[in-house]
Amino acid sequence: MPSAADSFIEELAEIVAAKVERRVMERLQELISELATPNPAEELPQNLTVNETAKFLRISKPTVDRLISKGSLPSFTIGSRRRVRREDLIAYVDSLVRGSSR
Incomplete structure (x- = not known):
């Protein structure tokens, strides 16, 4: 059975991963948009x-x-x-x- 600290760390890791993933996805979308609209x-x-x-x-x-x-x-x-x-x-x-x- 995970301790309260382990549960907290796991939850925190999920939050951080979600934020990082969101930022990475946003940046990837920006890059794709830039590449899709060249001169x-x-x-x-x-x-x-x-x-x-x-x-x-x-x-x-x-x-x-x-x-x-x-x-x-x-x-x-x-x-x-x-x-x-x-x-x-x-x-x-x-x-x-x-x-x-x-």
Whole structure:
């Protein structure tokens, strides 16, 4: 049979563990939130492939190809590979945002 002191220590340990766990969970949630909302422009490579561009815009590769062929989205080639400059992609998205706010 545990003594009163043992019971007190056990109860105190549970309280401390609950508070530590709560603080750890709160901090983990903060970190996850920070990681989930990065600045996408900072993480983009200088020159994106068509697939990377499509993934960033959350559209299909053929749609990116159409935007490029129409001249809506500037691009260049390296050998036979098409690339989109990060600055051009950001400018394209900005133009869409400005156009939709009219």
